Amino acid sequence: MIQASICTIGDEILIGQIVDTNSSRIASALEGIGVRVTRMVSFGDDRKEILECLEEELRRNDIVVVTGGLGPTKDDITKSALAELSGSRMYVENSGQLGIIENILKSRGLDMLDINRAQAYVPDTCSVIPNRLGTAPVMVFRFGEEQYGHQCSLYSLPGVPFEAEGAIPDVLDDIKGHFRLEDIYHRSIMTFGIAESALSKKIADWEDSLPRDMHLAYLPNPLTGVRLRLSVYGGTREEESARIDRKFAELRQILGEAVYAGYDTTLQEVIGRMLKEKGRTVSAAESCTGGMISQLLASVPGASEYYLGSVTSYANSVKENVLGVPAETIEKNGAVSSECVARMAEGVRKLTGSDYSIATSGIAGPGGGSEDKPVGLVWVGVSSASGTRTCKFMFKGDRIRNMERFASSALNVLREKIMSDSNEEL
């Protein structure tokens, strides 16, 4: 099986100032074409370290994908290290990339600087895949058996996540042209509302019944719940797909409503698909989630077909004056209460004219909790023509994590509401 290593170069990663998202995207793409990623390594902007680490990864792997260290500024030395690694004696101008750089600068109304032009110069030992989204081209270096004991390729990609992602399809094409690939097949089933350990107990017998070549992984995420992923190496895709279908059908029997999709997706995508099918619309009234539910709903391409909008009523005055929550409701029950989220959900549905609505009010922390209503408490309300439903949840996390759990739990209540309305209609 073809093996790859993904390397990230940059002090900014090592001191923790930025999170490396490139490696994850590249890994996902490589897995998709049947390349097994064995390691990911990050190391610093230091020539000796770059050379040592890359040589080690080239010895261990068929493919090494490197990101970062190609910026126009002075702290980047990857290119000259790659020139040394490949025995290059001179840089050559790549006219394709130079043209792209000219166009990018022109569209931004900027002059061509020397440091921009320098990005179109590459070691004469590499071939170039032009980067249409940025100024640094993708460089491809090939090494033979005499160097690392086997044929291997090194791809150097820009570190800017948007540009790295844009370069992936061309890199995959190049890999397909140079290596004989085997299939890896992954499929996911999405669950929400059952903790990882409870889930594991619930499906223990099923898990024990899995054939040896199927590997199960639990992938918990506060926004999407626990994703269960089955992986199979080798075989034909059609065959594996049918086998996984059978195992997933058993799993749905065991887990029931906790399964919200049999493929890799999100609650907001599933909600969007249901609303589009039924020609219904949704709106949101948020307090503690601060716009996160709106952002999640709006992040789905095409959301404008069913998502009308939202009110973030952070202040009680906005709950009262914009959403029409009676002042007495808040006085009597507090803003974090079943009554308040019910009125918020009904208010935003009326205000926007949507078929469905979703509302949250809770305490994300770190401050603001009481014994009665501690940090981590959230009330969720959903409303439609069939009525308004509220429920509460309790979580333990920091501010952002609580917001995420609040938002995803609310989306799941909305999903259940849409499904139960559909069942009643039948």
Added chain:
Amino acid sequence: MIQASICTIGDEILIGQIVDTNSSRIASALEGIGVRVTRMVSFGDDRKEILECLEEELRRNDIVVVTGGLGPTKDDITKSALAELSGSRMYVENSGQLGIIENILKSRGLDMLDINRAQAYVPDTCSVIPNRLGTAPVMVFRFGEEQYGHQCSLYSLPGVPFEAEGAIPDVLDDIKGHFRLEDIYHRSIMTFGIAESALSKKIADWEDSLPRDMHLAYLPNPLTGVRLRLSVYGGTREEESARIDRKFAELRQILGEAVYAGYDTTLQEVIGRMLKEKGRTVSAAESCTGGMISQLLASVPGASEYYLGSVTSYANSVKENVLGVPAETIEKNGAVSSECVARMAEGVRKLTGSDYSIATSGIAGPGGGSEDKPVGLVWVGVSSASGTRTCKFMFKGDRIRNMERFASSALNVLREKIMSDSNEEL
């Protein structure tokens, strides 16, 4: 200088299903106490690979911090690999962690399962730092010169980001007690609105004037602009701080208004601080940013002091009926126009009674653009008692990246408006 490696164990990282955020947080914490992170490595849930990789990292480093692979489910084998690595012959119950597990399960109304109890059992070769936020304890293994040629410590942390972060303070205390640490000193200056390459040209002479022991890094981020970070190794903190202050003062002279803070922060935090100082409030009216501006404003702890709320007017009907944008304004100019964002900003300010407001309308893509108004175009409006100002920006990115650029550019316009209002008041 004490050196560390951060290792992440888990197939889910290698196949790109989740992004590793733990390494970044741990790195940032280690740097803060003067430990130099030399490498980050991710590898799979495979006993042989775990052992080989950890041995290599222990040979190269004084400290190895491992996250992941400690979940209660069957795909995690880190603990038994660590037992083998450290020559453990038996597991022992850790009563401290067992008590925590009992409490966590009780607070969630769950029964103690065998797989939960198993998490309180650790190899007899390690000491334990209890994990108050989850079920898997932190395990500390010490190795001597006879094993790796030097004294070294391995810390095994849970993979759940929230729990890993919670364990960091105790791990740092343990490191301080076991190693002689030197200082690393980092300071950042935040800029917005100048691209990395233009910035680099503008400050080239200043950069050349930096003393040899100061290292500059450019850290671009769509939500916060380009962060410029100066690092100095060694010396005393007071001395280095004064030296960096002088260099930053020169930088502010060169960059002027593009600098929005002399420390590591965000636009929304700076805006929050200014509003709190002046006792003013803000609200938002969003379209294409879908709630992101609201979420950014609300993400700052204490935001309820100045952030009243927002309307996400995704549908034009909401722009008209909730924000009071005249239908003619949209008919004549379109929703993506100076006129529309001006009315949106004024509308939400009136609706919520806030002193300031911020509005966006644009085309995030991937669909929906025209020749006149292409994907990537956004109009921003800000309004206060001193008047309403609009401006437009053009970006090239995917949907999420465009939303991020739209949101941060809008926040920057708001920041400038608050500053210019302050100047007029003086």
